[in-house]
Amino acid sequence: MNLVRFRYLIVTVALLAAGSALAGCSSPGDAGGSTxxxxxxxxxxPITAGxxxxxxxxxxxxxxxxxxEELGWTTNNPADSxxxxxxxxxxxxxxxxxRTLTVRLQPxxxxxxxxxxxxxxxMTSAAIxxxxxxxxxxxxxxxxxxxxxxxxxxxVLGAHNNQFxxxxxxxxxxxxxxxxxxxxxxxxxxxxxxxxxxxxPAATAAGKRLTAVGKQVAAxxxxxxxxxxxxxIQRINAGEALLVKNKYFYAAGKVQPSEVLMLHYAGxxxxxxxxxxxxxxxxxxxAMPANVLSQVTAAGNTQVSAPSLVAASLAFNQATSPYGxxxxxxxxxxxxxxxxxxxxxxxxSGVTSKTTTGVISSAIGDYLTPGQVAALNPYATDIAKxxxxxxxxxxxxxxxxxxxxxxxxxxITINVPSGFSDWIAAAxxxxxxxxxxxxPTQVSLxxxxxxxxxxxxxxxxxxxxxxxALGPGAYSTFNxxxxxxxxxxxxxxxxxxxxxxxxxxxxxxxxxxTVHVPGFGTVNPGRLTYRLxxxxxxxxxxxxxxxxxxxxxxxxxxxxxxxxxxWDYINVQFVNNKRFGHWPIGKNAQLxxxxxxxxxxxxxxxx
Amino acid sequence: xxxxxxxxxxLLTGLVxxxxxxxxxxxxxxxxxxxxxxxxxxxxIVHGMTPDQARAATALMYGFVPHQPLPQQYLAYMWQLAHxxxxxxITYEGVPVAHVIAAAAPWTIILVxxxxxxxxxxxxxxxxxxxxxxxxxxxxxxxxxxSVMHGIPQFIIAILLAYVFTTLWAVLPPLGAPYDxxxxxxxxxxxxxxxxxxxxxxxxxxxxxxxxxWLLTMKSSVVSVLGDDFILAAELRGxxxxxxxxxxxxxxxxxxFTILALTIGFMFGGAIFIEDIFNYPGLGDVLFASMGxxxxxxxxxxxxxxxxxxxxxxxxxxxxxxxIDPRVRRS
Numbered sequence: 022m023n024l025v026r027f028r029y030l031i032v033t034v035a036l037l038a039a040g041s042a043l044a045g046c047s048s049p050g051d052a053g054g055s056t057x058x059x060x061x062x063x064x065x066x067p068i069t070a071g072x073x074x075x076x077x078x079x080x081x082x083x084x085x086x087x088x089x090e091e092l093g094w095t096t097n098n099p100a101d102s103x104x105x106x107x108x109x110x111x112x113x114x115x116x117x118x119x120r121t122l123t124v125r126l127q128p129x130x131x132x133x134x135x136x137x138x139x140x141x142x143x144m145t146s147a148a149i150x151x152x153x154x155x156x157x158x159x160x161x162x163x164x165x166x167x168x169x170x171x172x173x174x175x176x177v178l179g180a181h182n183n184q185f186x187x188x189x190x191x192x193x194x195x196x197x198x199x200x201x202x203x204x205x206x207x208x209x210x211x212x213x214x215x216x217x218x219x220x221x222p223a224a225t226a227a228g229k230r231l232t233a234v235g236k237q238v239a240a241x242x243x244x245x246x247x248x249x250x251x252x253x254i255q256r257i258n259a260g261e262a263l264l265v266k267n268k269y270f271y272a273a274g275k276v277q278p279s280e281v282l283m284l285h286y287a288g289x290x291x292x293x294x295x296x297x298x299x300x301x302x303x304x305x306x307x308a309m310p311a312n313v314l315s316q317v318t319a320a321g322n323t324q325v326s327a328p329s330l331v332a333a334s335l336a337f338n339q340a341t342s343p344y345g346x347x348x349x350x351x352x353x354x355x356x357x358x359x360x361x362x363x364x365x366x367x368x369x370s371g372v373t374s375k376t377t378t379g380v381i382s383s384a385i386g387d388y389l390t391p392g393q394v395a396a397l398n399p400y401a402t403d404i405a406k407x408x409x410x411x412x413x414x415x416x417x418x419x420x421x422x423x424x425x426x427x428x429x430x431x432x433i434t435i436n437v438p439s440g441f442s443d444w445i446a447a448a449x450x451x452x453x454x455x456x457x458x459x460x461p462t463q464v465s466l467x468x469x470x471x472x473x474x475x476x477x478x479x480x481x482x483x484x485x486x487x488x489x490a491l492g493p494g495a496y497s498t499f500n501x502x503x504x505x506x507x508x509x510x511x512x513x514x515x516x517x518x519x520x521x522x523x524x525x526x527x528x529x530x531x532x533x534x535t536v537h538v539p540g541f542g543t544v545n546p547g548r549l550t551y552r553l554x555x556x557x558x559x560x561x562x563x564x565x566x567x568x569x570x571x572x573x574x575x576x577x578x579x580x581x582x583x584x585x586x587x588w589d590y591i592n593v594q595f596v597n598n599k600r601f602g603h604w605p606i607g608k609n610a611q612l613x614x615x616x617x618x619x620x621x622x623x624x625x626x627x628x
Numbered sequence: 629x630x631x632x633x634x635x636x637x638x639l640l641t642g643l644v645x646x647x648x649x650x651x652x653x654x655x656x657x658x659x660x661x662x663x664x665x666x667x668x669x670x671x672x673i674v675h676g677m678t679p680d681q682a683r684a685a686t687a688l689m690y691g692f693v694p695h696q697p698l699p700q701q702y703l704a705y706m707w708q709l710a711h712x713x714x715x716x717x718i719t720y721e722g723v724p725v726a727h728v729i730a731a732a733a734p735w736t737i738i739l740v741x742x743x744x745x746x747x748x749x750x751x752x753x754x755x756x757x758x759x760x761x762x763x764x765x766x767x768x769x770x771x772x773x774x775s776v777m778h779g780i781p782q783f784i785i786a787i788l789l790a791y792v793f794t795t796l797w798a799v800l801p802p803l804g805a806p807y808d809x810x811x812x813x814x815x816x817x818x819x820x821x822x823x824x825x826x827x828x829x830x831x832x833x834x835x836x837x838x839x840x841x842w843l844l845t846m847k848s849s850v851v852s853v854l855g856d857d858f859i860l861a862a863e864l865r866g867x868x869x870x871x872x873x874x875x876x877x878x879x880x881x882x883x884x885f886t887i888l889a890l891t892i893g894f895m896f897g898g899a900i901f902i903e904d905i906f907n908y909p910g911l912g913d914v915l916f917a918s919m920g921x922x923x924x925x926x927x928x929x930x931x932x933x934x935x936x937x938x939x940x941x942x943x944x945x946x947x948x949x950x951x952i953d954p955r956v957r958r959s
Contacts, residue, residue, distance in 0.1 A: 064675055065676075070731040070914065071731030072728075073723060077688075078722075078723065079668060079686065080717075095678070102678075153687060155687055157687075158683060158687075193681060193684050239688055240716070240721060242723070256809050259909035260804045260806055260907065260908070261805040263810055280810075287907060287917075294790075298795065331673075471662030474670055475661035488673060492678070493678065500679060501679075592676075613676075
């Protein structure tokens, strides 16, 4: 090739590239003066290449509260898990027996195409909920259209599920347009649904057919986004999504931003990078160490906190000696300095648990009287008490190390999954505390969370980290200790128990079936937890009954220490006041929801 | 005719190798502990869903997890592969694996192919210079730079570049997307410019991490060829320096050519560290995520693509070698 021509070619290419690069150096939002761009990440949707814009696919590129709407939004209230804020449903009423829910849609609700959101859309969506297996949990039986804006939901005959209201109104029951999704459902879908809710071979066949339809629905990839929410997706690539304001949204007048830019993230580090660069207007809950907190705060991000219904605990497999002994678990609780563990493990997004109860500390007062609260054992650090308990259980201390009653040296391995930096840091603090007490301890990392779960369910971990107090529902709170993970699984209207290793349950805690709790007598935590599913929360008597059961469970957990509660998580978000203001600070109900929902309620104003 | 026979033989061997690898990865990934449904459920819990919401959200996923006996699953998988069907993803709940790979692949190809070509061009050129000036300070400096860069891990270079050019001296776009989504895609200067500027850092990281290897290999190859008699003969015959250089280049390039072909084949594995640090959503990202979520079909599909690409690249290198080097053709 002629070298001179080659040289000209190189120069030409270089100039073109430089010109393109200069042209490409534009910031988002430079396009027009009237654009009000809001930038954030969606913790539930990191944006994934190849994922469909279909909220029913577990890996999707849709954004709850922005282009996907629910009938209502959870307030995450531990005292009332059915408490809901209006979404696409303007109002609703539950029959006195709690079995029928009548929902009235927002009168002005319209899709981004301009078409009204009707009861038929909700009917179609409800049929899809059945195909996804999402509403059978709440015993939904029938759905009827009352008028173009009113839909009635009824439980199956004989059912009294006390989570019915929240189960229908809240995620993952998304409302989608019949015009886009309707063709996926067979004409006889409601006959199939009805048949699947009965029993016998016909029900099994109908269930299989429903599952097959559900798979087709989940795999469906709409070419364009049709939204009833405040925004609609205009463009999406593998790393960002641009949503523009839906001018037909029923509360469009309250929504101030004209565009939303959603950013992709693969992990916390990417979110920290965005925050340090000042790119995010709101950052959802992201765990971070103290040094990163100071960096992101210096970049203009302000911390905003709300209660979170989850706690980090150290769990024991009571089928493994010596953790089946009450004295051992209580002794370890007295050894641990929970303040020190929380300060290192979760300094930003956690508060030390007041004691072990199975519920977050701020919710204890919802279930117990002040006298009952005062009677709880705080398990304040007391090395002498711990030693006394072990001695009474025939443990001996020789040469500074504790030995089991049989004479073998006692060592502990604390298991944590790789990638959970807060648990790993906390486990290292526990390692120091136990070792200083005389129990040589090591920390063992599972390669990833999936491996960790597989091993814990097999019963391979005598001592491991575990999330507890998962509310807001009372049953879901104690299910983490006395439900599935203790072998208790509701099967139809009965409660069955399965040992470790049975795939029907994930029993790894192996707590004894009954506990004698001072002041409460003999308590059966597994059965009591199950009873929480049938309490009628719509009556005062039902709420009192729930509180009575919860009081027993709290007392039993505090006394028998099946887990040692270390810290309660708090929902720490960050807002950046550079471009926007008017945040729902202090409004815990809204703070737990996405900023898209905040905008619906009139928050988030440009500066 | 001989070429056709050679090609057929190579392709047949390649098919057998693909089958062996596909079978091996099929069983190996299923030996990993963990359950995709339980993992997805707990992941939803960690992300703030209530247990009931998480249970409802993952209810259908169970239907995408194969539950038949393993030999039956294997036969079904082989039957699908024979029809060029990579199966359906578990965590994407029914979305074809090929679709997921196809969505991520372009970004990996752009990133890694650009990085390979840039690193090859720089490394080979500098390698020649280092060989020619091998007894001088310049030659030593170039050799040392190649060794040092070759020894620095990819992710260190990536982190440094990201910090310097997006934080300390913010002249390049922040990390995350392959282009600015606010610009309408198309054959227009702003969009193409955005593609270029977003790719600069990831490509530079890849190129800087790889060029040292090309430099050292090329230098060694050139030094070896420079010592051959036919080069001395060419110089003594008074051939122009450019002609001699062409002789040197064609002979020195041969070892690099094979490595280049294999490197291009491996590019489908993505550059996981670079994609992770630059938040660049390519195949490495997909593979890494699928492993964490135990998405067996997506894992085996991605491994199969990587394997097939490497095998095909190997075959191509084998065949093209004869085109480049007449000695191989004659033998």
